Amino acid sequence: MALTTVKSIQEALSLVDEKKQSLKKAFDELESHSSSLSSFNFAWTDLDSYFSAQQSEILDKLAALQALESAKFEPEKKKNPSSSELFPARPELKSLCEKMDAFGLRKYVIERPKQRAAIRVELVDAFKHAPDAGSMVLDTLVGFWDDKVQSGSRLRTACVVLLEELMRAGLEMGAEVRERAAAVAAEWKVKMAALNSEGDEEGKEDWGLERLGYLQLLASYNLLIDREFDADELVDYVVMSARYRQTVDLCRVLRLESKISDVVRKLVSKGKQLIALKFVFEFELTDEYPPVPLLQAYVMNSNKFAQKVRRNGKSSRQSLNDAAMKEISALKSVIKCVEEHGLESQYPKDEMLMRIKRLEKEKADRKRPAAAPFPKLQLPVPPKQQKHNGNGNKRIKPAAAPSPFKRKFNGNPGFRPPHPSSMMRVGGLLPDPAASYLGSSSGAYGMPGSLVVASPYVGASADLCGLPGTPLGYLGNLNPSTSNAYTPETHAQPGYYNRAVGYGGYDVPSQYPPVYYPQ
Numbered sequence: 001m002a003l004t005t006v007k008s009i010q011e012a013l014s015l016v017d018e019k020k021q022s023l024k025k026a027f028d029e030l031e032s033h034s035s036s037l038s039s040f041n042f043a044w045t046d047l048d049s050y051f052s053a054q055q056s057e058i059l060d061k062l063a064a065l066q067a068l069e070s071a072k073f074e075p076e077k078k079k080n081p082s083s084s085e086l087f088p089a090r091p092e093l094k095s096l097c098e099k100m101d102a103f104g105l106r107k108y109v110i111e112r113p114k115q116r117a118a119i120r121v122e123l124v125d126a127f128k129h130a131p132d133a134g135s136m137v138l139d140t141l142v143g144f145w146d147d148k149v150q151s152g153s154r155l156r157t158a159c160v161v162l163l164e165e166l167m168r169a170g171l172e173m174g175a176e177v178r179e180r181a182a183a184v185a186a187e188w189k190v191k192m193a194a195l196n197s198e199g200d201e202e203g204k205e206d207w208g209l210e211r212l213g214y215l216q217l218l219a220s221y222n223l224l225i226d227r228e229f230d231a232d233e234l235v236d237y238v239v240m241s242a243r244y245r246q247t248v249d250l251c252r253v254l255r256l257e258s259k260i261s262d263v264v265r266k267l268v269s270k271g272k273q274l275i276a277l278k279f280v281f282e283f284e285l286t287d288e289y290p291p292v293p294l295l296q297a298y299v300m301n302s303n304k305f306a307q308k309v310r311r312n313g314k315s316s317r318q319s320l321n322d323a324a325m326k327e328i329s330a331l332k333s334v335i336k337c338v339e340e341h342g343l344e345s346q347y348p349k350d351e352m353l354m355r356i357k358r359l360e361k362e363k364a365d366r367k368r369p370a371a372a373p374f375p376k377l378q379l380p381v382p383p384k385q386q387k388h389n390g391n392g393n394k395r396i397k398p399a400a401a402p403s404p405f406k407r408k409f410n411g412n413p414g415f416r417p418p419h420p421s422s423m424m425r426v427g428g429l430l431p432d433p434a435a436s437y438l439g440s441s442s443g444a445y446g447m448p449g450s451l452v453v454a455s456p457y458v459g460a461s462a463d464l465c466g467l468p469g470t471p472l473g474y475l476g477n478l479n480p481s482t483s484n485a486y487t488p489e490t491h492a493q494p495g496y497y498n499r500a501v502g503y504g505g506y507d508v509p510s511q512y513p514p515v516y517y518p519q
Helices: 002-014 016-032 044-079 091-098 102-110 113-127 133-140 154-169 175-196 201-205 208-220 231-240 246-253 257-269 273-282 291-312 317-340 350-367 404-411
Strands: none
Touching: 002 044, 016 044, 044 113, 091 102, 091 113, 102 113, 102 133, 102 154, 113 154, 133 154, 133 175, 154 208, 154 246, 175 208, 208 231, 208 246, 231 246, 231 257, 246 257, 246 273, 257 273, 273 291, 273 317, 291 317, 317 350
């Protein structure tokens, strides 16, 4: 039933291009009448892009479904990794292969990196429409080692994809084509020998795609049948390109099964235990290389590498974040390996999960901005004033006694001064939000007249701010411009306002003596 479903989907996909052409004709006819429509904002390129994206998504899902269907034939697949299900190729690929347009085919793959998965599975069918697919793919390799082409470029990636799908197609290669392939392989070997003689070991790892391309060239054209190659040299190339998924199948095609132990040993010596486990599980070497010790060694190495990153970065925030991300990625990879191969009983993942949670929390804490310091509020310093007595003589004000409130404020560093908006506004220079209420005949609690409230920093009308005779307004705001129905003297008791009020409303001794008004 499932196989029938896959075939029916493939048949439906083969009709997509024909139906798209019919839709294009209908769209052109509709567009010709666009002047009669109130609004016509569509373009065929938008619709075509949408349908192409949907088609690519369906092809990707179909490839996944095909992989599930072929899972039951896994032993046969291991013996013949080149076998694959046939997916119908899109007309563009068929046309390029029919014309033997090698550079056009390579350009088509390069310019569509997001569709590479869908294109990959269609190439097998497309190659069957080429008069000589082997010769065409060899032509696409021209310029692979050009000095202007960087390592890991899209051009080299596209070439490796074409070589891989040529191997999966399983087409017969003529003697002439295989001779050309052998000459290309000899040229590439010289290029790689030059790479081996220069640069450090870490720099050599950057050329893993190029080694993979060389191995794929040998496998796609089956050059090991009648030619001798150094097996140890091939093992080195496998180790350098081991991070790519194709290397496992290439080891089988190149008949390197007897050398897998050497591959694992070299990978472990380079600290690549997790990649080595891929070969251990695929070639059933768990007795020779137990997985748990390799995983533990990998976790330890990742922790040491994270410490090195922090140290080289002098524990800057960027270096701390980089180290955390690398360690988190390594731990998640180990957890995935443990889950996929059922190793929970041998290697519990609780401790690794706690470590990931702690690292993520530390990373999140470093992202939070530091709290801005609370600005220090400068309290107004009362100016020194000289009072006149009734006889016109200057009366020198005695030294002010220390205020209990001031001592309390200075002695409590945790105390925060009130916001400037709660302090009085002098002389009506600042807008008073409560000024509109002061002229009303009804005050708070329905009492007539203006409400007079003492501020914690205002004692008598000539206390801290030294503004004699200024009436007090709402919340101690001095606003003489406000007209009141009743004068402040009508309701306020002078004795109450001639003593200071402390923080919280408690009475404290005034720092100035009572004010004497001229009579």
